[in-house]
Amino acid sequence: MITGKTRVCGIIGDPIEHTLSPAMQNAAFTGKGLDYVYLPFRVPAGQLEKAVQGLRALDFAGVNVTIPHKVAVMPLLDEIDGLAEYIGAVNTIVNRNGVLKGYNTDAAGFYEALVAGHITIPQKKIVVLGAGGAARAIAFILADKRAKLTILNRTPGSAEAIARLIFKALRVEVKTGELTDKNLKSSLVEADILVNTTSLGMSPRTSDTPVPAALLSKDQVVVDIIYNPWQTRLLKEAGQKGSSVISGLEMLVRQGTAAFELWTGVKAPVDIMRKAVEEALKKNEE
Numbered sequence: 001m002i003t004g005k006t007r008v009c010g011i012i013g014d015p016i017e018h019t020l021s022p023a024m025q026n027a028a029f030t031g032k033g034l035d036y037v038y039l040p041f042r043v044p045a046g047q048l049e050k051a052v053q054g055l056r057a058l059d060f061a062g063v064n065v066t067i068p069h070k071v072a073v074m075p076l077l078d079e080i081d082g083l084a085e086y087i088g089a090v091n092t093i094v095n096r097n098g099v100l101k102g103y104n105t106d107a108a109g110f111y112e113a114l115v116a117g118h119i120t121i122p123q124k125k126i127v128v129l130g131a132g133g134a135a136r137a138i139a140f141i142l143a144d145k146r147a148k149l150t151i152l153n154r155t156p157g158s159a160e161a162i163a164r165l166i167f168k169a170l171r172v173e174v175k176t177g178e179l180t181d182k183n184l185k186s187s188l189v190e191a192d193i194l195v196n197t198t199s200l201g202m203s204p205r206t207s208d209t210p211v212p213a214a215l216l217s218k219d220q221v222v223v224d225i226i227y228n229p230w231q232t233r234l235l236k237e238a239g240q241k242g243s244s245v246i247s248g249l250e251m252l253v254r255q256g257t258a259a260f261e262l263w264t265g266v267k268a269p270v271d272i273m274r275k276a277v278e279e280a281l282k283k284n285e286e
């Protein structure tokens, strides 16, 4: 029930109709008996500054930030958390008495998904496919945890830019290359973990995959950060080879638990949140 004391959270982005976060966060608030509500707000690029001013004026507890605002929102905030500053993107804002601070829970969400899958990172050889916004957060956290990283991307210059950023911040060397079958073959031979951060395989183009099945082997853990569908062609084919697989759904849930804990200071109900996302995804697919 909404009361006069209800704290308001939400998500700002454009488009926003397909977001699963309201289902996930409202289930969590209800599950924990918290007087909070979470709403979607479509904010076109030209309205971002006013929307951020509105968060202060309307005393929001906080919001998530999604495409296309994760970078553009940074100069509009009062403070930026160190990790978000390094990554160069914010996906969560917390309002503490009118002071807006930006965080990046995508990185922590990805890391927590691996931890939940009992995967250790230090010294592991990890091949990351893609060099977009999500790859930036993921490569950064993996390098910070001392993985040996290779980034392959259709546009190799974007992978090189991430490698330069990581070297500047952490003094960790990252190998890069173009996303070709030849480069995949040579880097996967010795890889412990493969992470897909490209949008290849995402709904509606679910028959796409970034890696030919012949190049997969049971010796690699395969992580796909796509959550729609929750089991991509890549994960299906890796599973058929006998690999352990982790779906993007787990990262989505874990970035949400991190945001929930920043806003409320209460431990997030992860199982309730996962169930809510699974049900919302099923509804979206119907």
Ligand code: NAP
Pocket (backbone or CB within 6 Å): 106, 109, 129, 130, 131, 132, 133, 134, 135, 153, 154, 155, 158, 179, 197, 198, 199, 200, 202, 225, 226, 227, 248, 249, 251, 252, 253, 255
């Ligand atoms: P983005 O910034 O637009 O990056 C897209 C990446 O995919 C780029 O590396 C791009 O390569 C590559 N790509 C796109 N089409 C391709 C194609 N036909 N062939 C080869 N590479 C292609 O997007 P993002 O924000 O990083 O998101 C990427 C995916 O991750 C999306 O599916 C998104 O839903 C998912 N995601 C999941 C979570 C989660 O919580 N599970 C969080 C964030 C994102 P170029 O650089 O060459 O264009």
